[in-house]
Amino acid sequence: MVQVKIDKNDIFKGLDRPVYILEEDLLRRNLQLIKSVAQRADIEIILAFKAFALWKTFPVFREYINATTASSYSEARLAFEEFGSPAHTYSPAYTDYEIDDIARCSSHITFNSLSQYHRMKERAKMVNPSVSFGIRINPEYSEIETDLYNPCAKGSRFGILASCLPEKLPTDIEGFHCHCHCESGADAFKRTLVHIEKKFSKWFSKIKWINFGGGHLITRKDYDVQLLIDTLNGFHERYPGLKLIMEPGSAFAWQTGVLVAQVVDVVENQGVKTAIINVSFTCHMPDCLEMPYQPAIRGAQSLPDNAVWDKENNSSPYIYRIGGNSCLSGDYMGSWQFDHELKVGESLIFEDMIHYTTVKTNMFNGVSHPSLAILHTNGDLEILRKFGYEDYKNRMD
Known part of the structure; x- marks a missing residue:
């Protein structure tokens, strides 16, 4: 590990290679808010590794x-060995090995299905008698577009429908898990909760915990934190015996850092200028292509994607793909317009x-x-x- 003293107002000066930079101040800001919500709503909020797994920052997380x-097994092992506590684990399908x-x-x-539960429960209990079993439920409602x-x-292949649950749950099923959100607001959660309760509340007296999953973007600037707290406290009043859990991923690392890349060439074809950089959307920003969404570039104005072709309405010479x-x-x-x-x-x-x-990159x-x-x-x-040839080679080893 290399440490350099730098001016925080000019943290990117002199960088000549691509780097993801996480800012500890911004991370702690998010963690403080999340801890406050957990305390005020009397719930447990835990980190989802699928969105952030930079384990060298775990000492900071453990403060909150x-x-x-x-x-997956690898994520569960990372939780156990590096975070220092056993994981809340869910997988669409566990394997015998x-x-x-x-x-x-x-x-x-x-467990994602009752068949997986019946196949795996005895082996899991034999290894860890204290493990708490849950099943994933599917309320058949989500506002994700x-x-x-x-x-x-x-x-969907995720979760069990209410119509497929037995009237009497197996005695060692202690919790429900549901996931219905993606970068969603508290208003969406409140509306979704109505459907969850309508379909599954008759089993609530038989379980000990319910995990409302991820996608709750608590740290977004316009997120209605008080509405979330009020909604959760209202749920507590209706079902006082249930422990409540949330497991956002994005909320922890939301707007905590950047990817710095360098321009390595500028090419022009049929009037379209393309700045080629030393990172890749498909390798390093895959969500931009999958979603798709256009990321913000500091100091540039985001334009409609086809603006590079629209010469009549865009007279600026500094529009680039x-x-x-x-x-x-x-x-x-x-397209982006620069000054x-x-x-x-x-x-x-x-x-x-x-x-x-940072968790979806590939080589x-x-x-x-x-x-x-x-x-x-x-x-x-x-x-x-830092990454190099050996990291690429070892993936094929």
Whole structure:
């Protein structure tokens, strides 16, 4: 690890290689808010690794939260070994060759189906007699508009419908887990809760906990925190015996850092200028292509995607498409307007690139990952990890 003292007002000066930079001040701001919500609503809020798993920051997290949620053996082991507490684990399908290790690393195991529960429960209990079993429920309601991220879409493989649950639950099922949100507000949660209660409340007296999953973007600037707290406290009043859990991922790392990349070339074809950078959308910002959404670039104005072609209405000479450095034809996005001509070597700063992006990167084409760094509160920029040839080679080992 390398540490350099830098001016926090000019943290990107002199960078010549791509790097994700997490700002500790901004992370602590989010953590403080999340801890406050947990206390005021009397719930447990835990970190979902699927959105953020930078384990060298776990000492900071442990000052605010006590547990995490996992979706695989590797995530459960990371929780157990590096976070220092067993995971709340859910997977769409557990395997015979991993269930023992998952049980060893988990405090809670949620099953996606009753068939998985019946197949795996005895082995899991044998390994960890104290593990708490839950099942995932599907309320058949979600306000997520993009099907790619909607776990309650028609025909979804996630969770058990109320019509498929037995009137009497197995005695060792202690909890329900549901996930219906994606970067959603408290108003969406309040409306969704009506459907959850309508379909599943008759079983609430038979369980000990309910996990309302992730997608609650508590730290977004316009999020109605008080509405969330009031909604949860109202639920407590109706069902005082239930422990409540939430497991957001994005909310923890929301707007806590950036991806800094450099322009390596500018090419022009049929009047379209493309600034090619030393990172890749498909490798390092896959959500931009999957969702899709156009990220913010500091100092640039985001324009409609086809603005690079619209010469009649866009007279500025500084409109660029941004292209990645892989050979995938679709590894580009556009359009952005700058106030100057882009030059080879200058940095572009992609805003809010810590949650999900850092856990979804890949090495397609052998394109190396950006480094991982944290900007500490004292102004030290610490490089946590650099990537190179050996990282690519070892993926095929």
